[in-house]
Amino acid sequence: MNQIFTVEGMTCGHCEKAVTQALLAVDSQAKITIDRLHNTVQVESEKPRDALAQAIAEEGYRVTV
Template sequence: MNQIFTVEGMTCGHCEKAVTKALLALDAQAKVVIDRAQNKVQVESDKTREALAQAIADEGYRVAA
């Protein structure tokens, strides 16, 4: 399932890597595409939207949508 999140607080490449790593820790098969300029994180995963959002939030980023 493809999910798109609006994530606040990603300001650099390290932020992108942290979010990607957190999502891959939850689902190693996930496909993650981040558009930092638009604050968008696109995730293709079988995990629930809530679980994916929690993984992002656990890294310290606010999931707005």
């Protein structure tokens, strides 16, 4: 399932790495695409949306959608 999140606060490569690692901890098979310019994180995963959003939030980023 392809899921798109709007994430506030990602400003650098370190931010992308932190979000990617958090998502992979929830689903090691997830395919992740991050677009900092548009503040979006696209995740192809069968895991529940809430679990993925929580992983991002636990890294300190605000998930708005």
